[in-house]
Amino acid sequence: xxxxxxxxxxxxxxxxRGGDFAEVYVEDKLVGxxxxxxxxxxxxxxxxxxxxxxxxxxRFNAIYAYTNDSSEENLIKVAKGAAAALxxxxxxxxxxxxxxxxxxxxxxxxxxxxxxxxxxxxLLKRAYKAAKEYDDVISQVTxxxxxxxxxxxxxxxxxxxxxxxxxxxxxxxxxVANHNGEMQQGYFAPGASMGFEFYDYMNxxxxxxxxxxxxxEMIYAEYAPSGTMPVIIDNEFGxxxxxxxxxxxxxxxxxxxxxSAFAGxxxxxxxxxxxxxxxxxxIPNAWGTTNVDDEGTPTRRNVLIENGVLKSYLVDRLNGKxxxxxxxxxxxxxxxxxxxxxxxxxxxxxxGTMSKDEIISNTEKALYAKKLGGGSVNPATGDFNxxxxxxxxxxxxxxTKPLRGATLIGNGIEVLNLIDxxxxxLSHGQGMCGSSSGSIPTNVGQPTLRVSKLTVGxxxxxx
Amino acid sequence: MDFNEFKKLVFSLAEDKFDDMEIYRNEEKxxxxxxxxxxxxxxxxxxxxxxxxxxxKDGKMGYSFSETMDEVSAKLLVEQAYDxxxxxxxxxxxxxxxxxxxYMINNQITYNINGISNDEKxxxxxxxxxxxxxxxxxxTSLANCIYEEYNLTKEIYNSKEVDMTESGGGAVIxxxxxxxxxDDTKTGAALRLFRDFNDIxxxxxxxxxxxxxxxxxxxxxxxxxxxxTIIRGDVFADxxxxxxxxxxAENAQKGLSLLKDKTGEMIASENFTIIEDPLFEKGFAVSTxxxxxxxxxxxxxxxxxxxxxxxxxxxxxxKEGIEPTGNxxxxxxxxxISTKATNVYVKLGEKxxxxxxxxxxxxxxxxxxxxxHSGLNPVSGDFSMQAQxxxxxxxxxxxxxxxxxxxxxxxSMLKDIEEVGNDIKFGFPSGSHFGSPSxxxxxxxxxxx
Numbered sequence: 037x038x039x040x041x042x043x044x045x046x047x048x049x050x051x052x053r054g055g056d057f058a059e060v061y062v063e064d065k066l067v068g069x070x071x072x073x074x075x076x077x078x079x080x081x082x083x084x085x086x087x088x089x090x091x092x093x094x095r096f097n098a099i100y101a102y103t104n105d106s107s108e109e110n111l112i113k114v115a116k117g118a119a120a121a122l123x124x125x126x127x128x129x130x131x132x133x134x135x136x137x138x139x140x141x142x143x144x145x146x147x148x149x150x151x152x153x154x155x156x157x158x159l160l161k162r163a164y165k166a167a168k169e170y171d172d173v174i175s176q177v178t179x180x181x182x183x184x185x186x187x188x189x190x191x192x193x194x195x196x197x198x199x200x201x202x203x204x205x206x207x208x209x210x211x212v213a214n215h216n217g218e219m220q221q222g223y224f225a226p227g228a229s230m231g232f233e234f235y236d237y238m239n240x241x242x243x244x245x246x247x248x249x250x251x252x253e254m255i256y257a258e259y260a261p262s263g264t265m266p267v268i269i270d271n272e273f274g275x276x277x278x279x280x281x282x283x284x285x286x287x288x289x290x291x292x293x294x295x296s297a298f299a300g301x302x303x304x305x306x307x308x309x310x311x312x313x314x315x316x317x318x319i320p321n322a323w324g325t326t327n328v329d330d331e332g333t334p335t336r337r338n339v340l341i342e343n344g345v346l347k348s349y350l351v352d353r354l355n356g357k358x359x360x361x362x363x364x365x366x367x368x369x370x371x372x373x374x375x376x377x378x379x380x381x382x383x384x385x386x387x388g389t390m391s392k393d394e395i396i397s398n399t400e401k402a403l404y405a406k407k408l409g410g411g412s413v414n415p416a417t418g419d420f421n422x423x424x425x426x427x428x429x430x431x432x433x434x435x436t437k438p439l440r441g442a443t444l445i446g447n448g449i450e451v452l453n454l455i456d457x458x459x460x461x462l463s464h465g466q467g468m469c470g471s472s473s474g475s476i477p478t479n480v481g482q483p484t485l486r487v488s489k490l491t492v493g494x495x496x497x498x499x
Numbered sequence: 500m501d502f503n504e505f506k507k508l509v510f511s512l513a514e515d516k517f518d519d520m521e522i523y524r525n526e527e528k529x530x531x532x533x534x535x536x537x538x539x540x541x542x543x544x545x546x547x548x549x550x551x552x553x554x555x556k557d558g559k560m561g562y563s564f565s566e567t568m569d570e571v572s573a574k575l576l577v578e579q580a581y582d583x584x585x586x587x588x589x590x591x592x593x594x595x596x597x598x599x600x601x602y603m604i605n606n607q608i609t610y611n612i613n614g615i616s617n618d619e620k621x622x623x624x625x626x627x628x629x630x631x632x633x634x635x636x637x638x639t640s641l642a643n644c645i646y647e648e649y650n651l652t653k654e655i656y657n658s659k660e661v662d663m664t665e666s667g668g669g670a671v672i673x674x675x676x677x678x679x680x681x682d683d684t685k686t687g688a689a690l691r692l693f694r695d696f697n698d699i700x701x702x703x704x705x706x707x708x709x710x711x712x713x714x715x716x717x718x719x720x721x722x723x724x725x726x727x728t729i730i731r732g733d734v735f736a737d738x739x740x741x742x743x744x745x746x747x748a749e750n751a752q753k754g755l756s757l758l759k760d761k762t763g764e765m766i767a768s769e770n771f772t773i774i775e776d777p778l779f780e781k782g783f784a785v786s787t788x789x790x791x792x793x794x795x796x797x798x799x800x801x802x803x804x805x806x807x808x809x810x811x812x813x814x815x816x817x818k819e820g821i822e823p824t825g826n827x828x829x830x831x832x833x834x835x836i837s838t839k840a841t842n843v844y845v846k847l848g849e850k851x852x853x854x855x856x857x858x859x860x861x862x863x864x865x866x867x868x869x870x871x872h873s874g875l876n877p878v879s880g881d882f883s884m885q886a887q888x889x890x891x892x893x894x895x896x897x898x899x900x901x902x903x904x905x906x907x908x909x910x911s912m913l914k915d916i917e918e919v920g921n922d923i924k925f926g927f928p929s930g931s932h933f934g935s936p937s938x939x940x941x942x943x944x945x946x947x948x
């Protein structure tokens with residue numbers, strides 16, 4: 037992408053008015069998406085994103101600038117423009133770049149952009165047929181095929197020189213059920229850091245039928261009750277519970293400023309002893325896996341909470357400086373248009389010992405949240421919410437009837453302490469996580485678990 | 500290569516392949532300053548641009564985009580769009596338009612951000628941080644103290660003689676304060692969008708955020724029940740924005756909106772009117788033409804409860820054989836044309852928020868909701884969202900409310916509107932910009948303790 041002398045000149049231009057660290061991030065990304073609505077290909081877009089981000093640290097102050105023009109002349113101009121925010125003396129230096137050895141956690145078999153488009157269109161058509169034919173109540177189906185190939189290059193004044201390639205694909209199906217003037221939607225969207233071989237492992241008909249199954253189940257369901265009650269949250273995307281209740285508040289961006297409910301709690305019990313939670317950026321070919329983070333630090337497996345005790349935050353370089361601690365390989369950004377900060381990769385609550393059936397049969401009355409949607413959190417207060425897309429009522433240890441979606445709310449530390457059963461069926465789901473450094477792919481995961489009390493935002497009054 | 504050269508090159512490469520074609524470009528300049536404890540936590544400057552090419556072959560539209568402008572990208576844009584078009588098999592034909600007969604003229608909205616240096620902007624934000632901290636001893640820090648400004652230019656050039664450019668910009672001040680009292684922590688925020696620093700009152704911004712945080716300290720849930728509810732204007736604006744895809748004619752045609760075939764029918768209470776005003780002076784989505792080059796139009800989308808029109812982009816209009824309504828917008832050069840609006844607001848009623856509260860007697864005011872991206876579904880109209888606000892008894896605020904949800908259905912809520920206030924507030928602009936006065940509902944389900 038850029039040669040060594042250019043990079044060195046740009047980094048030194050960045051330090052021309054002081055600062056203790058400078059970094060160059062170059063991104064070259066191919067993206068493609070194909071959208072089907074109602075059996076026909078409606079849109080089809082391909083393109084290339086290309087740009088360079090330059091960052092300077094001066095103690096705890098951070099300066100960021102980006103551009104699409106990567107000529108040396110322009111990059112030096114942009115670096116000097118960023119440096120103009122400082123008033124000090126030049127801290128230019130000779131830099132000895134060292135290319136470190138990296139483990140490849142995301143081996144790719146079939147290059148996505150090398151596959152003929154007709155094969156991708158075929159996947160969408162197959163998914164449409166399976167979703168539509170699932171049941172007569174399914175009135176509309178939307179499906180998208182997404183692909184991207186992101187090449188990043190990162191170098192800094194400490195001599196870091198690294199490259200990473202991130203190849204990802206995702207397949208989304210949204211089915212609409214229409215009955216008596218009402219509509220309900222079912223949605224399923226698996227993805228991975230894989231090439232086209234993803235579709236050898238993942239059957240698009242299964243994805244499609246799952247979306248239609250949810251829509252059909254929900255069109256005939258009643259509204260959820262409202263009020264506080266025990267909630268059983270299923271595995272896979274149920275992991276959005278931990279992501280919102282705890283994950284964001286463990287990000288150093290909040291912890292370092294004391295604006296997280298988990299600040300100052302290292303080594304303390306913050307959750308039920310049944311809870312061990314991990315953020316692992318190295319799970320092979322997982323949706324949120326990268327070989328290095330977006331500052332060039334190798335990703336790793338970080339145990340965040342072990343048997344209820346807080347063990348680690350998610351730390352990036354800048355906030356690590358503030359906290360006097362090392363990066364945990366957790367600095368991420370959507371693109372060169374964002375300065376990176378501490379984020380999650382693949383976050384999950386680890387498996388416990390109970391089977392899902394045991395958890396349900398040992399529950400007198402609860403909401404069983406089978407499919408979850410997205411959520412959000414206020415890290416300062418710990419108040420979080422996430423959506424149930426498919427629910428059921430559990431009575432006397434049995435699932436009795438389907439219930440339509442409702443939002444579940446709670447407070448981070450409080451809810452982590454109310455987890456009173458953890459299953460043995462850990463699995464992961466894929467989502468896009470939005471925060472100050474943009475929208476990034478993350479896995480959430482957990483086994484089926486039970487929270488003894490959550491507020492269920494239904495609209496049917498109390499059961 | 501500059502844009503003029505680039506567009507000529509792309510068109511020369513494309514003219515034999517396509518019946519009609521268009522180049523669309525966004526150019527963006529931004530400045531962002533984040534202050535934390537009197538330090539510049541983040542200072543970001545950027546200039547960037549991107550182009551999209553789209554070409555029409557036998558009514559099928561192929562898209563491509565690039566962030567570089569050179570010979571290689573020009574060639575790729577044309578080849579990819581041509582290949583992409585060949586896979587389109589929808590029966591809905593896409594158009595490329597000639598210029599509209601008439602465009603509105605924007606001569607009232609001016610932009611005056613540049614008179615102040617960046618150092619002065621940094622000082623201003625440090626000053627704001629200190630003022631907020633000084634207002635109340637329970638304010639421990641500012642989680643956010645942000646100044647941002649942007650200047651956005653869009654250009655459209657097509658083979659039917661559309662050749663147009665429009666620029667717009669603005670500045671944003673956003674602060675989020677953290678209040679602590681004993682074990683209890685609450686946050687409050689204030690947002691200002693402006694085009695002139697003379698419109699900014701730092702004390703007013705600080706007070707708004709601090710009052711919100713402090714007044715919510717020791718807030719608690721209320722019993723689950725149906726309550727008479729006032730939804731504050733900024734919150735209703737956000738909810739309206741999240742459900743807005745339901746007003747898209749393309750969504751209706753495709754069976755993705757419950758407003759299909761409802762044009763001309765009453766869909767809301769008689770006192771409820773929604774206006775799109777592309778040149779609304781308080782709006783930050785000002786535009787005289789949409790992203791297909793068609794003139795934007797002032798219109799009453801809902802008038803006294805009746806649905807006057809859905810919003811048509813070119814493709815949806817062509818399907819019904821009518822004129823587009825100037826609502827063919829794209830999220831950026833990276834996305835295809837969809838349906839969006841410019842500045843959209845609910846027409847003001849007569850009563851102030853205070854009068855609405857007095858009149859409410861017993862009920863709830865919702866001042867914040869969270870989970871707009873996840874807790875509501877534009878297809879079904881269902882919503883269930885985390886909420887904060889206040890309990891009203893005998894016409895007076897008696898208690899802060901936290902840890903509750905509000906739930907209902909957008910379409911039944913519109914028919915349940917009892918009063919519309921006179922206190923318009925706007926949300927954060929994202930392509931479109933939504934505003935609303937406070938809205939009083941006959942009843943809303945609240946889940947709490």
